[in-house]
Amino acid sequence: MVQTRKRPPATPRAAAACCRPVDDLLDPGLFRALGDPTRVRLFGCLVKCARPCSVGEIADCCDVDLSVVSRHLKTLGGAGLVEATRAGRTVRYAASHAEIADRMRRLAAAIEECGPPSPPRTATRVADRTRRRRRAG
Amino acid sequence: MVQTRKRPPATPRAAAACCRPVDDLLDPGLFRALGDPTRVRLFGCLVKCARPCSVGEIADCCDVDLSVVSRHLKTLGGAGLVEATRAGRTVRYAASHAEIADRMRRLAAAIEECGPPSPPRTATRVADRTRRRRRAG
DNA sequence: TGCGTGTTTGCACCATGATGCAACTGTATG
DNA sequence: CATACAGTTGCATCATGGTGCAAACACGCA
Numbered sequence: 100m101v102q103t104r105k106r107p108p109a110t111p112r113a114a115a116a117c118c119r120p121v122d123d124l125l126d127p128g129l130f131r132a133l134g135d136p137t138r139v140r141l142f143g144c145l146v147k148c149a150r151p152c153s154v155g156e157i158a159d160c161c162d163v164d165l166s167v168v169s170r171h172l173k174t175l176g177g178a179g180l181v182e183a184t185r186a187g188r189t190v191r192y193a194a195s196h197a198e199i200a201d202r203m204r205r206l207a208a209a210i211e212e213c214g215p216p217s218p219p220r221t222a223t224r225v226a227d228r229t230r231r232r233r234r235a236g
Numbered sequence: 237m238v239q240t241r242k243r244p245p246a247t248p249r250a251a252a253a254c255c256r257p258v259d260d261l262l263d264p265g266l267f268r269a270l271g272d273p274t275r276v277r278l279f280g281c282l283v284k285c286a287r288p289c290s291v292g293e294i295a296d297c298c299d300v301d302l303s304v305v306s307r308h309l310k311t312l313g314g315a316g317l318v319e320a321t322r323a324g325r326t327v328r329y330a331a332s333h334a335e336i337a338d339r340m341r342r343l344a345a346a347i348e349e350c351g352p353p354s355p356p357r358t359a360t361r362v363a364d365r366t367r368r369r370r371r372a373g
Numbered sequence: 374t375g376c377g378t379g380t381t382t383g384c385a386c387c388a389t390g391a392t393g394c395a396a397c398t399g400t401a402t403g
Numbered sequence: 404c405a406t407a408c409a410g411t412t413g414c415a416t417c418a419t420g421g422t423g424c425a426a427a428c429a430c431g432c433a
Contacts, residue, residue, distance in 0.1 A: 188378070188380075190379080
């Protein structure tokens with residue numbers, strides 16, 4: 100693996116001026132969309148349901164007005180968390196599983212890249228290697 | 237790998253009643269903390285700075301009142317995003333890199349687990365195997 | 374074209390929370 | 404003990420946004 104790690108900025112002020120991958124991933128818009136209890140519940144239901152659901156169906160999973168659900172779904176869509184498709188007069192929303200998972204994983208990587216040189220990871224790798232060697236032997 | 241995948245609930249209403257790993261990871265409190273521009277900026281600076289910083293230092297990275305920064309840092313701390321340590325009269329906050337990265341990764345995994353059976357992943361694995369075979373041969 | 378259904382939008386209300394200022398607490402230092 | 408400094412808290416203000424109701428809109432169907 101090549102050396103991609105940079106020396107961290109000396110102060111938070113310097114950090115504010117310096118650009119890292121984590122800056123793009125830390126989008127307030129995305130987190131804001133998931134910051135409301137009702138909205139995150141809707142998103143969770145769509146994630147677990149794992150298929151495109153109509154607004155009416157989705158509204159059944161919590162006791163707020165249908166119009167509220169409609170607005171929340173639009174917000175989730177704007178944040179890229181769900182995707183909408185029309186079929187006649189019904190609109191179906193589906194969770195964007197792969198996209199969001201990828202986004203979260205990239206955020207995790209970006210945060211980790213800024214942090215301390217992750218000794219636990221090396222430890223895990225050593226353990227893996229040991230296990231592999233044992234299995235082989 | 238053993239079969240851990242469950243059949244998804246038929247409707248969002250059923251999804252609301254059914255419990256999956258993703259439910260615990262989708263904590264509105266965490267996302268709410270990252271949903272404010274000022275706060276996420278502070279968090280980003282701490283992530284990039286990668287060391288414990290005093291409140292005064294941190295306040296230098298954005299043009300809001302020191303008291304506001306103090307409150308935001310407390311919020312971030314409450315969400316588990318940063319950790320505070322006192323030394324005399326100065327309080328230092330540091331980003332919890334490993335914890336947050338782990339949390340994001342587990343969320344990614346939980347979301348992916350609910351989603352479609354991820355054909356791209358299988359494809360990748362096949363590709364990896366092919367590549368490995370080629371490299372070996 | 375009129376009707377019923379699924380969804381969105383306009384509007385008003387209200388709760389939450391982000392912000393700045395000032396006062397306060399707590400801790401070193403003289 | 405007085406002073407200065409780091410940070411927190413109380414308070415008032417204001418903007419944002421979550422909510423419900425009703426009306427409007429869009430589409431399929433008879």
